[in-house]
Amino acid sequence: MRFLFEPGFFSSAPVRTALVIGALAAVISAVVGVATVVRGQSFAGHALTDVATAGGSGAFFTGISPLVGFIGAGVFGAGAMDVIGMERLRSRDIATGIVLSVATGFAALFLFLDASKSATTGATQQILFGSIFTVNSSIVPFVIGLSVLTLIVMGLIYRPLLLSSLSGELASARGIKLRRVGLLFMLTLAIAVGVSSIAIGSVLSTALLIGPAATSLRLTTNMRNAISVSIALGVVATWLGVLLAYDSYYWFPSSRGLPVSFFIVALILLAYVVSGVPAIRRFAAQSAPGRRHMQLASRSVVAKRASEAT
Amino acid sequence: MPASFDQSLWIFRSGQRSGVALVATLTVTALSLAGCSSLVASVGSKPGVIEAVGAENQYANVISQIGGKYVAVTSVLDNPNIDPHNFEASPSVAAEVGRAELIVQNGVGYDGFMNSIESASPNAKRKVIIAQKVLGLSNDTSNPHLWYDPRTMPTVAQALARDFAALEPTHRNYFQARLKAFDVSLQPWFNAIAAFKSKYAGTAVAVTEPVGNYLLQAMGARVLTPFVFQADIMNGVDPAPEDITLENGFLTTHEAKVFCYNEQVVDSLTSSLKATAKAAGVPVVGIYETMPTPGYDYQTWMMAEVAAIQAAVVHQTSTEVL
Numbered sequence: 187m188r189f190l191f192e193p194g195f196f197s198s199a200p201v202r203t204a205l206v207i208g209a210l211a212a213v214i215s216a217v218v219g220v221a222t223v224v225r226g227q228s229f230a231g232h233a234l235t236d237v238a239t240a241g242g243s244g245a246f247f248t249g250i251s252p253l254v255g256f257i258g259a260g261v262f263g264a265g266a267m268d269v270i271g272m273e274r275l276r277s278r279d280i281a282t283g284i285v286l287s288v289a290t291g292f293a294a295l296f297l298f299l300d301a302s303k304s305a306t307t308g309a310t311q312q313i314l315f316g317s318i319f320t321v322n323s324s325i326v327p328f329v330i331g332l333s334v335l336t337l338i339v340m341g342l343i344y345r346p347l348l349l350s351s352l353s354g355e356l357a358s359a360r361g362i363k364l365r366r367v368g369l370l371f372m373l374t375l376a377i378a379v380g381v382s383s384i385a386i387g388s389v390l391s392t393a394l395l396i397g398p399a400a401t402s403l404r405l406t407t408n409m410r411n412a413i414s415v416s417i418a419l420g421v422v423a424t425w426l427g428v429l430l431a432y433d434s435y436y437w438f439p440s441s442r443g444l445p446v447s448f449f450i451v452a453l454i455l456l457a458y459v460v461s462g463v464p465a466i467r468r469f470a471a472q473s474a475p476g477r478r479h480m481q482l483a484s485r486s487v488v489a490k491r492a493s494e495a496t
Numbered sequence: 497m498p499a500s501f502d503q504s505l506w507i508f509r510s511g512q513r514s515g516v517a518l519v520a521t522l523t524v525t526a527l528s529l530a531g532c533s534s535l536v537a538s539v540g541s542k543p544g545v546i547e548a549v550g551a552e553n554q555y556a557n558v559i560s561q562i563g564g565k566y567v568a569v570t571s572v573l574d575n576p577n578i579d580p581h582n583f584e585a586s587p588s589v590a591a592e593v594g595r596a597e598l599i600v601q602n603g604v605g606y607d608g609f610m611n612s613i614e615s616a617s618p619n620a621k622r623k624v625i626i627a628q629k630v631l632g633l634s635n636d637t638s639n640p641h642l643w644y645d646p647r648t649m650p651t652v653a654q655a656l657a658r659d660f661a662a663l664e665p666t667h668r669n670y671f672q673a674r675l676k677a678f679d680v681s682l683q684p685w686f687n688a689i690a691a692f693k694s695k696y697a698g699t700a701v702a703v704t705e706p707v708g709n710y711l712l713q714a715m716g717a718r719v720l721t722p723f724v725f726q727a728d729i730m731n732g733v734d735p736a737p738e739d740i741t742l743e744n745g746f747l748t749t750h751e752a753k754v755f756c757y758n759e760q761v762v763d764s765l766t767s768s769l770k771a772t773a774k775a776a777g778v779p780v781v782g783i784y785e786t787m788p789t790p791g792y793d794y795q796t797w798m799m800a801e802v803a804a805i806q807a808a809v810v811h812q813t814s815t816e817v818l
Contacts, residue, residue, distance in 0.1 A: 194738065200740045308729075308763050312764075319734060319736070321764070322764055435737075442724055443737065445734065
């Protein structure tokens with residue numbers, strides 16, 4: 187036990203808060219992330235992290251909780267991308283690119299102001315790369331509320347969202363309001379990015395959003411399994427990351443722990459790489475419930491997801 | 497200037513082949529710009545008055561106390577809401593430093609921006625006093641907040657009197673008299689430190705960062721907080737969760753009798769530590785990174801910090817703002 191968990195791990199208040207916030211961030215990022223990858227909106231997800239950076243650093247400057255800034259700016263950015271044009275694929279990329287660059291410019295401004303004009307310290311590190319161990323435990327109920335809200339909205343729009351991702355015409359024919367579904371999804375994306383920005387920083391929140399989802403979509407062939415595996419991967423990577431960061435305090439004589447974000451992202455990358463090994467994929471395909479053989483061709487995967495969605 | 501700019505635009509627009517007129521306009525513009533800058537340069541520098549810069553306002557204050565009526569001093573860092581560790585110099589600061597004949601700075605990497613400004617505007621006559629150098633401290637001194645050390649300002653003041661006399665030899669006696677008066681005025685502070693030490697030596701103190709540590713050591717206080725934690729807060733990186741738990745423990749178990757909090761280097765963690773200290777009933781003392789203004793000089797500021805720490809230990813009262 188001592189080998190795995192260094193002394194004081196379970197009784198440490200910062201660790202407990204980190205485990206709770208980390209798990210919540212991992213769960214909603216996984217659920218939203220799978221839809222993001224299926225919809226091909228990873229770039230939009232990344233752009234929202236830049237918007238969140240601007241919001242977080244701006245909030246830091248004005249003395250508001252960075253979480254409010256992360257989410258407020260994310261929701262605003264999602265709306266902006268929707269207005270500029272999210273649905274047509276070509277204008278979608280352009281809209282994302284414009285919002286991304288403007289947001290990054292504002293982030294540069296706010297981080298400069300944080301550092302040079304206010305009595306704050308460590309803004310850059312905290313906003314960009316997260317500082318999960320210094321999160322005030324008083325925000326936990328707020329984060330829980332946001333997570334529940336995100337999961338409810340995702341539950342409501344899950345089927346129309348999936349169908350509209352696969353065939354817009356079919357979805358429209360069935361009376362689905364594409365624009366409304368798309369906007370609601372972008373809002374959940376903004377919340378997921380905001381919460382994981384608190385955990386591992388705004389720049390790295392993409393990792394928690396895309397990594398576990400992309401890995402699980404390699405290993406599974408139906409959406410329900412993909413979401414379950416994605417949640418499991420995200421939570422395990424986050425908790426293991428917190429544990430390793432805690433233990434790293436004892437690795438060096440200098441008694442200086444390494445950042446959590448690094449460990450979480452490294453573990454996610456490791457999972458993604460391992461999931462690409464053919465033997466692992468075969469094993470996953472065989473052990474998946476209700477699957478007789480693996481559908482390697484993406485076309486059949488899409489067909490399967492479409493039939494699920496209808 | 498806008499007029500000449502419009503003129504040149506008009507020349508472009510009218511399509512006239514008047515290269516001469518264009519050159520003339522540009523020359524006028526350039527001349528008026530040059531006129532502006534020479535105007536700026538001629539401000540200040542009265543004859544017989546030495547222009548001096550203190551990198552931090554506490555050093556500027558001591559410069560003016562020694563230089564008296566023969567010095568015009570400006571300070572670079574004087575906003576108590578700015579974290580000096582993250583300061584970036586502006587062009588106006590560069591101009592002030594460029595003109596200055598006498599500069600006092602802290603050293604130990606605390607105000608490294610001064611070195612780059614000074615080398616950008618070399619001046620063979622300029623005297624630069626670096627507190628770190630006059631104290632003979634090495635570059636890897638871990639705590640840069642030297643002005644809290646009771647030994648620092650007397651030494652700096654001595655160097656100031658010497659350099660002022662070198663710049664204005666006719667007023668040597670004046671500067672010597674002011675140096676003597678400065679040393680005398682520090683005596684009540686030294687007495688207060690000694691009085692605290694004789695009664696309350698070994699008092700355990702928790703801090704967020706090392707800003708007041710030299711003073712706390714001189715007062716015989718015992719700083720519980722590990723230095724790695726203090727350095728992490730000072731440098732704006734996340735401390736390890738082990739150290740956060742340790743620091744919280746000093747407050748909740750009342751092992752620390754005083755919680756010293758840097759009012760100028762604040763983040764969510766230091767704020768939550770302050771809240772913990774208050775909830776646990778550990779008195780909080782605000783330690784300032786630069787001299788609080790207005791109403792303080794170096795001596796009264798230092799006296800106020802000692803008085804605040806003493807009040808915290810003796811009467812359990814907090815002094816968050818001086």
